[in-house]
Amino acid sequence: MATLTDVREIAMALPGVQERTGGHTGAPEWNLRSASIAWVRGPTKTDLRRLAELGRSWPEGMVLGIRVADLQEKEALLAAEPDVLFTIPHFDGYPALLVMVDVIDRDRLAELICDAWLMRAPARDRKAWLAERGLE
Numbered sequence: 001m002a003t004l005t006d007v008r009e010i011a012m013a014l015p016g017v018q019e020r021t022g023g024h025t026g027a028p029e030w031n032l033r034s035a036s037i038a039w040v041r042g043p044t045k046t047d048l049r050r051l052a053e054l055g056r057s058w059p060e061g062m063v064l065g066i067r068v069a070d071l072q073e074k075e076a077l078l079a080a081e082p083d084v085l086f087t088i089p090h091f092d093g094y095p096a097l098l099v100m101v102d103v104i105d106r107d108r109l110a111e112l113i114c115d116a117w118l119m120r121a122p123a124r125d126r127k128a129w130l131a132e133r134g135l136e
């Protein structure tokens with residue numbers, strides 16, 4: 001079970017990541033200069049209505065949006081981990097998914113955040129980070 005503190009610690013340990021307050025939501029998000037990698041995501045009225053139309057509901061607890069590489073990866077992750085990952089109609093056609101922070105294991109959350117960072121980070125930073133971990 002992870003927390004907002006875990007999200008913050010994981011994201012802020014990555015080179016170049018800055019925490020900001022979301023412009024129209026006021027919720028925290030973690031960005032590189034190029035784009036967001038993760039953000040706290042609450043439901044909008046439209047989200048709730050559209051989920052209800054599908055016979056679904058927004059989960060209890062904190063939800064984090066995370067970028068993924070592409071739609072294929074998104075679908076594979078959603079199929080593999082339906083107990084902790086989900087999507088909503090608003091994200092149809094968009095390479096991101098939603099994470100139930102209160103349910104996911106901290107180590108798995110770290111993997112997802114680091115993968116999102118790896119997709120967006122400058123090549124020099126990616127190479128150095130991977131080399132430090134013996135992964136390149």
